[in-house]
Amino acid sequence: MMKRILTIVALIFLLLPQSTFAATYPHCTPYDGGSSNRGLVCTEAACGPFMCGISIACSDRGDCTTGDIVQVFGNIGNFVTAIVAALVFLMYIIGGINLMTAGGSSEKIAKGKKYITTSTLGLVIVLVAFAGIRTLVSALQTGNLSTGAYVQCAPDGSTDGEPCDLNSKCVGEVCMSECLIDHPEPLFSADQTIWYACVDETTVVTPPDVTKGACVSDQCPGAANIRCCQFIQQK
DSSP, X not given: OHHXXXXXXXXXXXXXXXXXXXXXOGGGOOBTTBOTTXXXXXXXXXXXXXXXXXXXXXXXXXXXXXXXXXHHHHHHHXXXXXXXHHHHHHHHHHHHHHHHTOTTOHHHHHHHHHHHHHHHHHHHHHXXXXXXXXXXXXXXXXXXXXXXXXXXXXXXXXTTTSEEXXXXXXXXXXXXXXXXXXXXXXXXXXXXXXXXXXXXXXXOOOOTTEEEEEEESSSSSSSTTEEEEEEEEEO
């Protein structure tokens, strides 16, 4: 009986990467026919989850900035944290099954408690690692070691409007920059499309049919050179 239960749990775990590990990357998520960063950053489909969000200049020519390196580091850190969290969840399940099926067996009870204790320790490690990643990314981007009073955005909307990163607030479960909050949708007209995006103004490279307009400071996460810029695409 126990082997059957563990087999079912193992099968569920093998399916987890398709859902649990399928992290959402807001900077790569298109909306209404176009991404806010269209043609400016590497998409998840083109570069994979680890390099998603780096500049086209970095992915195509190797002309990478500190922001690109930080982006890759953050993507890898989040992916590894998700894997460890899934393993912790699996160990909690195994521990609980051992306790529920112990039937008075001191050996199974001890085994179940061991799994749960180890899982709790793993959970603490995951939380510390997550905080460490946020602190290090913040330090690399802004020079500030403080994690700040940032929240993890909740899908139920309970954190809407709360600060989740530098110059960013929660909109549903997405941590969105003030740049995209002020300009959430591209503006379409008969001859052009206008949109805004957070980019490194010093290194951004646009496609031939896209023109960079004015840029505004203090609306994007990252260093001072990451600004909210207007882009115009001629049709």
